Amino acid sequence: MRAIVCGAGRVGYGIAARLAQEKADVTVIDQAPALIRQVTERLDVRGVVGSGSYPDVLQEAGARDADMMIAVTASDEVNIVACQMAHSVFGIPTKLARIRAQSYLDRRYADVFSRDNIPIDVVISPEKEVADAILQRLTTPAAFDIKTFAEGRIWAVGIRLSDDCPILGTPLGQVRELFPDLKITIAGVSRGNRFFRTSSEDQLQTGDEVYFVAERSRVDRAIQILGQDQARARRIIIVGGGNIGFDVAAALESMGQSKIRMIERDPARAAQIAEKLERTIVLQGSGLDREILREAGVADAEAVVALTNSDETNLLSAIIAKREGARRSNILVNEPEYADLSRSVGIDRVIDPRAITISTILHHVRRGRIKSVYSILDGKAELVEAIALETSDLVGKPLSEANLPSGVIIGSVMRGDEVILPRAQTVIEAGDLVVLLTLKEHVSAVEKLFRVSVEYF
Missing domain, CATH: 3.40.50.720 (NAD(P)-binding Rossmann-like Domain)
Known part of the structure; x- marks a missing residue:
């Protein structure tokens, strides 16, 4: 190409x-x-x-x-x-x-x-993509990353495991038998500087960041079992009233049940968005001003979301907000260095608009019957949604005999309205929607699995 x-x-x-x-x-x-x-x-x-x-x-x-x-x-x-x-x-x-x-x-x-x-x-539209990602993190706060597939029916979720996770030290091949209510596929693990596709012999450790794939209706229960349950934030402070901040506030209003405060430095912009938003209280001032944060109710805030154009402002306002009592913090950062620094100073979630935009574009670059692509961990792996065709090597045989590339794991299969949790004996049929995780070095092999002939978008 x-x-x-x-x-x-x-x-x-x-x-x-x-x-x-x-x-x-x-x-x-x-x-x-x-x-x-x-x-x-x-x-x-x-x-x-x-x-x-x-x-x-x-x-x-x-x-x-x-x-x-x-x-x-x-x-x-x-x-x-x-x-x-x-x-x-x-x-x-x-x-x-x-x-x-x-x-x-x-x-x-x-x-x-x-x-x-x-x-x-x-x-x-980067702003829309980023706003959607922020909303997903606010509604599922235990997750550090979320991507939806199959029109929202299948989710891929990233969570960090704490020492009270009950499946630590258990070979993953035994997890479904020991925890029958945990209906997920644990697809990939980030441990230190290494990211690997899981196998049945792998055992999870405290601090692992894992990606699992599950039907949407099973996600909340899975997070509870894994020891990471957190209630959805109801009292939210948004720092920054740009396009992303406005879209997030408007979406939260439409969902209801949230008490929203927004802080915007520019007086004209603050007045403009105050007129457009119905149930959000807009305060004119700086997110670095402790008095403004206190006026916004930071001590009772369950989440602070910093979305200004300045990485420094986002980072510092979130740090101040947490010291003033905010439970969780989400910030927008454009520079990778700030992402690493943010985690070291206690920021809960970092949103990288570059990574989100790249993932969206990659979907349209891929060959074959690939419906969507989501790049994770700065390109170390990809989550892929694709349609299995009759000529695919995946179709008509149990997964245990499908000779999948070593860096690929099937996370979920959707057949009609049914979401199937894959097992060794699962047989992929033509027309099935498949959600999988692939390491970056196996992307071209995945493309070959889901195309009839050489085909470019």
Whole structure:
């Protein structure tokens, strides 16, 4: 596959790195020579300095032979024009663009991004993706990571095990027999700097971060059994009233039963969102101001969510809030260094918008009948949702005889309305929806399992 990535920022770099790892032919375009120099020195990709909205720059990048354009610059307008040029001048089959401005995303203008108007095949909205991720963490606070599949019927959940987890030291092959009410597949474990796909002989340890897959209706019970049960937060403080903060508050209002306070520094923005939100109290001020936090009721808050544009503000406001009595903290961070620091100072959950955006884009890069992809632990593994076809090597034989790659484990199977917890004797049928975990080095093998022939999006 030949791909052009327009934009060499954190998201563009991450996409280029992932595609290069998978031996794709990648060219990165950016107006900053320093960024292009960095990406070409570190990755096996070509670099072109210039704007992806200019036809001559696209020509130099090899647009005539490209299969895909991924436009993720900081400018919505550059991304839009780059995709238009990719379509009208060069006939690139697939165009993806990151679009942030809410005006472009208004449902009233849903037809704008279509082949007959602005030919963007996939519009990625980071703010919406991040807001959804935050809501999932607020409603399931024991989890540090959540991804839903099969229209919400199947969940993949990441939790950290404490020393009171009852399955510690038990071979995973015996867990279902000893705990028949624990209807999950424990798929992967992060231990220290190592992430591995589980086997029946593995035993879990205190501090392990595990990913399990289960039917949605079984998740809450599974978390209870694993000793990580936490009640959903009802009293919530949101620091930052930007698009993400507003979307989270509006969604919490629609769900009901939450007491929401929002802190926004900009007076005009604070007034604007106070008019739009119905049951959220908006306070104008800084999330670093203890008096403002106290006025928001921080001592009784069950969760503080810091969503400003500043990693430093998010980190410090969450630290102050917890010292003032807040039970849990969730923060948005863009720099990996802050993510590591946050965990060391007691921040409960870190949301990385780059990782979320990359996972969304990867779904549309994958080959075959793959419906969705979620990258975890900075690309060490992927959770994949795919449809099994008649020609797949998975179909028509027990999983114990399917010769799955060593780094792949089936987490759940959905057949019609039935969610099946896979066992050694489970037989995959054509049309089944399969949710699996794969280590990064086995991604191409997974693609082969779910395609009839070589097929590009």
